[in-house]
Amino acid sequence: MCLTEKKRILEILQKDCRLSIEQIALMLGLESKQVEKAIQELEEERVILKYAALINWEKIEDEVVTAMIDVKVVPQRDVGFDQVAERIYRYPEVKSLCLMSGGYDLSVLIEGKSMKQVALFVAEKLAVLEHVQSTATHFVLKKYKSDGVIFEDQAEDHRLKVSP
Known part of the structure; x- marks a missing residue:
């Protein structure tokens, strides 16, 4: 598997590590076995160090x-x-x-x-x-934002809309 495909797998896992191998393969148009092998290699090479949840x-x-x-x-x-x-x-x-x-x-x-x-x-x-x-x-x-995740969205803007 090429480096570009591995990077795409890493980007997907970084956004949501709960996705299954099958879901990732479908998103990338690859075979599940290819994705599984790539993830295993990335874990063995210590590129993937840990899977974690971001908790408030x-x-x-x-x-x-x-x-x-x-x-x-x-x-x-x-x-x-x-x-x-x-x-x-x-x-x-x-x-x-x-x-x-x-x-x-x-x-x-x-x-x-x-x-x-x-x-x-x-x-x-x-x-x-x-x-x-x-x-x-x-x-x-x-904390307002961590690891790209906004902890609490600000309240909706309740001002009156002004149209030209």
Whole structure:
């Protein structure tokens, strides 16, 4: 299977990973066996890492606190930021970790049950790591959109329509 067809499969799965192999094959005009083999190869090559649902936890749980933490790090000889990043991403609270350009080196996304829990993570686990120079914590107040999905559409426009 060519790279273009594999990319099309990936795009479909990224939008809705619940689609069956048969549905994907029908959408692309391919045989089910071809799609199944391509997906298996993509999983083995670790191109497809995980299948996940995007959930609006605010509708289920009382409090979920999300924070984005900017971290300034002293890079290490021969490994740069990788060793510090590995220590950080191994914490279960860490949902995402990226190397960034700009004023800070790493951007860490974490979730906790309270602001205090997030603050304790930063103070007791993150800020005390060797090679971490400083942190800046930003609490997420409201999520409007994530992974291309709008969490709640705005109310319909109720203004009177004006016609020429």
